[in-house]
Amino acid sequence: MASHRKPRQSPLGGQAVRTAATLALASAATTTLFEGSGHADPRLTTAQVKAKVDRLYEEAGAATEKYNGAKEKADEARAAFDRLRDEAARRTQRLNTARDGLGAMAAAQYRSGGLDPAVQLALTSDPDEYLERAALAEKAGDRQAAAVTAVRRELGAIRQLRAESAGRLTALRTHEAELRRQKTTVLDKLETARKLLARLTAEERARYDAAVAARDTARTPEGSGTAGAATADGADGADGATPTRADRSSGGERGPVTAPNTRASQAISFARAQLGKPYVWGATGPSAFDCSGLTQAAWRAAGVSLPRTTYTQINAGRRVSRSQLAPGDLVFFYSGISHVGLYIGGGQMIHAPRPGAPVRVAPIDEMPFAGATRVG
Incomplete structure (x- = not known):
């Protein structure tokens, strides 16, 4: 039997349906547009890429110094833990020796029967012999008491060492976790910079490289690179003691420094010998350096021990103003004290700049100046 029901009507008329469809499509397009704009990275100019890469390298440098600090603390905690563990092993050996001595004494007493002294005197046929034995027994008792005291002392020391070791191990794990976190931060920053540079066309990359080179050349007095600064730290270009170029670090001529x-001359000589070696974050030589690794190694060659990081090196000597800079001073940059170089006179320094830029001579006005320290 045929159905007489009316076809179900749409609540909207034809025009309304078309309007709703148009609005839906517009809404979808708008959503897609906004979602796309949230995820798509607009095409950056070479100058914008350079600015972003410079910022990423600066942030990576700051994270590198935090990594260096965490590594230093982790190494110290690991060394302390190892010392405690070795001492606990030595104490355990002494404890075992003392226990063996007590066991031997106990066995001897068992073999002698442990008779009451009065009974032994009554049974002996030689009182003098008995008295001699009694004196020996008393001495043996003293030795036994001393052995018991030694065992107790070693047990207490071992318990204390184990408690200290547990604390050191906890500290070690904390520093290692911070080490991993900072390493991840450094690698992420460098990878982001690498990806930005990889997006440049060959022509854009050439312009980028030219802009970087032009910046360095423009800021380096009398030329750029190592050749233009070979005499900035020494009249003979050998020891950094008598520079011929006037110090322009404060913006004026002050004569030779x-x-x-x-x-200080020895530190500069060492730093100059490293020119051209690559920057590697966390490296302290001899084949590669980061910024604080280079300054630490330079002053170590001069017989002075510096701490590992920029923010500890700045407190390793006497603070000096920018106008008082002399060759050998440590010069620091950025508000977070995240970069350091070795001043060589003439407004220049030797430093390990960043990945892809080897150890080189550069002007100290290349980065925001934060302070200076004189060591040695």
């Missing part, structure tokens, strides 16, 4: 001592 002289390294304050032989050690």
Whole structure:
């Protein structure tokens, strides 16, 4: 039997349906547009890429110094834990020796029967012999008491060492976790910079490289690179003691500056010998350096021990103003004290800049100046 029901009507008329469809499509397009704009990275100019890459390298440098600090603390905690563990092993060996001695004494007493002294005197046929034995037994008792005291002392020391070791192990794990976190931060920053540079066309990359080179050349007095600064830290280009170029670090001519001592000259000589070696974050030489690794190694060659990081090196000597800079001073940059170089006179320094830029001579006005320290 045929159905007499009326076809179900749409609540909207034809025009209304078309309007709703149009609105739906517009809404979808708008959503897609906004979602796309949230995820798509607009095409950046070479200058914008350079600015972003420079910022990423600066952030990576700051994270590198935090990594260096965490590594230093982790190494110290690991060394302390190892020392405690070795001491606990030595104490355990002494404890075992003392226990063996007590066991031997106990066995001897068992073999002698442990008779009451009065009974032994009554049974002996030689009182003098008995008295001699009694004296020996008393001495043996003293030794036994001393052995018991030694065992107790070693047990207490071992318990204390184990408690200290547990604390050191907890500290070690904390520093290692921070080490991993900072390493991840550094690698993420560098990878982001790499991806930005990889998006440049060959022509854009050439313009980028030219802009970087032009910046360095423009800021380096009398030329750029190592050749233009070879005499900035020494008249003979050998020891950094008597620079011939006027110090322009404060924006004015002050005449030649002289390294304050032989050690400063030795530090500069070492740093110059590293020119051209690659920057590797966390490296302290001999084949690669990061910024604080280079300054630490330079002053170590001069017989001075510096701490590992920029924010500890700045407190390793006497603060000096920018107008008082002399060759050998440590110069620091950025508000977070995240970069350091070795001043060589003439407004220039030797430093390890960043990945892809080897150890080189550069002007100290290349980055925001944060302070200076004189060591040695």
